[in-house]
Amino acid sequence: MKRLTPPISEKSLESLQAGEKVFITGTVYTARDQAHIRLVDEKRPPFDLRGSIIYYVGPTPAKEGQIVGSSGPTSSYRMDELAVPLMERGVKVMIGKGDRSEDFHKAMLLNKSVYLIATGGAAALLASKIKSRKLLAYEELGPEAVYELQVEDFPCFVAYDLHGNSIFRRASG
Amino acid sequence: MRKVPAEQVKKSVKEALIRMNHHLDDSLLTAFRKARDKERREVSKSILDDLIENQEIAKQGVFPLCQDTGMVVMFVEIGHELTMDYSLEDVLNQGVKEAYEEGFLRKSVVKHPFRRENTSDNTPAIVHFKHVMGDQLRIKIAAKGAGSENMSKVGILKPSDGAEGVKKMVRNAIEEAGGRPCPPIIVGIGLGGNLEKSALLAKEALFRDLDDESDDEDIRQLERELYKEINALDIGPMGVGGETTCLAVKINTYPMHIASLPVAINIQCHASRHEEVIL
Ligand code: SF4
Numbered sequence: 001m002k003r004l005t006p007p008i009s010e011k012s013l014e015s016l017q018a019g020e021k022v023f024i025t026g027t028v029y030t031a032r033d034q035a036h037i038r039l040v041d042e043k044r045p046p047f048d049l050r051g052s053i054i055y056y057v058g059p060t061p062a063k064e065g066q067i068v069g070s071s072g073p074t075s076s077y078r079m080d081e082l083a084v085p086l087m088e089r090g091v092k093v094m095i096g097k098g099d100r101s102e103d104f105h106k107a108m109l110l111n112k113s114v115y116l117i118a119t120g121g122a123a124a125l126l127a128s129k130i131k132s133r134k135l136l137a138y139e140e141l142g143p144e145a146v147y148e149l150q151v152e153d154f155p156c157f158v159a160y161d162l163h164g165n166s167i168f169r170r171a172s173g
Numbered sequence: 174m175r176k177v178p179a180e181q182v183k184k185s186v187k188e189a190l191i192r193m194n195h196h197l198d199d200s201l202l203t204a205f206r207k208a209r210d211k212e213r214r215e216v217s218k219s220i221l222d223d224l225i226e227n228q229e230i231a232k233q234g235v236f237p238l239c240q241d242t243g244m245v246v247m248f249v250e251i252g253h254e255l256t257m258d259y260s261l262e263d264v265l266n267q268g269v270k271e272a273y274e275e276g277f278l279r280k281s282v283v284k285h286p287f288r289r290e291n292t293s294d295n296t297p298a299i300v301h302f303k304h305v306m307g308d309q310l311r312i313k314i315a316a317k318g319a320g321s322e323n324m325s326k327v328g329i330l331k332p333s334d335g336a337e338g339v340k341k342m343v344r345n346a347i348e349e350a351g352g353r354p355c356p357p358i359i360v361g362i363g364l365g366g367n368l369e370k371s372a373l374l375a376k377e378a379l380f381r382d383l384d385d386e387s388d389d390e391d392i393r394q395l396e397r398e399l400y401k402e403i404n405a406l407d408i409g410p411m412g413v414g415g416e417t418t419c420l421a422v423k424i425n426t427y428p429m430h431i432a433s434l435p436v437a438i439n440i441q442c443h444a445s446r447h448e449e450v451i452l
Contacts, residue, residue: 019214019216019413020216021215021216021219057240058240058241058279059240059279060236060237060240060242060277060278060279061277061278061279062277063235063277066235069236069237069240069277069279070231070236070237070238070239070240070242070279071240072239072240072241074240074241074320075320075323075353077353097320097352097353097355097411098351098352098353098411098412099351099352099353099412117352117411117413119220119223119224119227119411120320120352120355120411120442121224121227121238121239121355121442121443121444122223122224122226122227123227123236123237123238123239123240123241124227124228124230124231124235124236124237124238125223125226125227125230127236128230128236142280142291143240143279155223157216157219157220157413167216167412167413168351168352168412168413168414169407169408169409169412169413169414
């Protein structure tokens with residue numbers, strides 16, 4: 001069973017193979033559509049991008065006493081373009097669902113980052129692996145705000161590895 | 174004449190929405206299990222296991238099944254013997270508002286195509302009314318996520334394109350969608366009517382029971398063939414390849430103009446949240 005613990009070094013990504021299951025334990029940052037638009041323009045982003053893991057998610061509201069609401073991945077392709085400048089600034093792992101553009105895939109390989117998928121729609125299961133949550137930025141974006149999550153054994157699959165392989169049966173694009 | 178109290182309508186809608194966001198129909202779960210046993214590769218099995226476990230957690234009532242708790246769609250049939258001293262549409266929307274606020278469901282509706290400001294209570298729902306004989310109010314309710322809705326298609330074929338033309342269009346749409354609509358999917362298809370009618374047929378087809386087949390022999394045949402052909406595409410659970418891309422294909426039809434063959438394809442993800450209430 002493979003595990004990933006951020007901050008992520010390039011070396012720790014080398015052995016990952018597309019299609020294989022990995023469990024993440026540690027800090028993960030949430031960011032999706034609107035947060036990406038803002039993050040790329042930030043001179044000083046709300047968290048250290050280097051070696052970081054970004055999770056594309058917009059949870060349901062948390063009930064009282066609950067850490068977080070349901071938290072499954074959203075479709076990644078919408079972040080394809082904006083993910084590139086973030087990888088250039090050090091983001092190492094992105095978690096979402098579905099395939100991505102060829103341009104994204106190329107840029108990802110160039111920056112030696114990887115793309116993981118979590119099971120789309122398994123939002124209750126995934127939320128149960130989130131142990132704490134802290135608001136970092138853009139509160140006004142509601143479910144799209146940037147949060148720092150602490151996750152434990154968060155289940156993902158390697159979608160695009162460092163070696164150019166893909167979990168998806170058809171080519172990206 | 175029979176009266177249906179507004180309060181009762183609102184409460185039924187609200188409860189149905191909260192319920193469907195935490196419980197999947199048993200027939201779906203059985204289908205997940207069957208699909209799981211059919212898969213050969215570990216990764217495809219593992220994704221279906223996640224879905225089964227997800228439902229176990231969601232049904233405890235704390236976490237909704239999916240974070241995209243959808244935009245609400247309703248098909249409402251109003252019996253001719255009913256009287257109402259309120260706007261039914263307003264009351265239905267009130268039920269939606271209370272479900273999403275009190276049920277801690279995500280508000281996923283924005284006001285404007287470009288300014289995209291959230292309406293903050295998940296209203297308005299998209300409501301379709303039909304006036305029928307009888308004294309019942311039947312409300313079919315769906316909470317539909319965008320992941321699968323975004324992969325839907327409408328097109329108008331030539332009558333001579335026939336069943337083969339329809340199949341080709343459906344296969345192309347499913348291929349193009351790949352893993353994005355969260356397969357295993359259910360495919361709703363509307364054949365006939367016109368531009369908007371075909372889309373309505375496709376959406377309404379998604380309310381049919383998972384094992385329901387068309388009464389029309391040709392259409393039933395087409396449903397079965399498409400089911401096989403879609404599953405041969407090897408898109409698989411979440412697009413990672415595998416035996417099960419779709420759990421069912423449902424085709425609804427309506428008469429159409431001599432010169433056209435409208436086709437609408439509405440894709441439903443595995444988090445198929447539908448319910449019917451009868452008042
Ligand atoms: S497509 Fe369905 S299961 Fe997937 S994220 Fe959207 S609502 Fe959830």
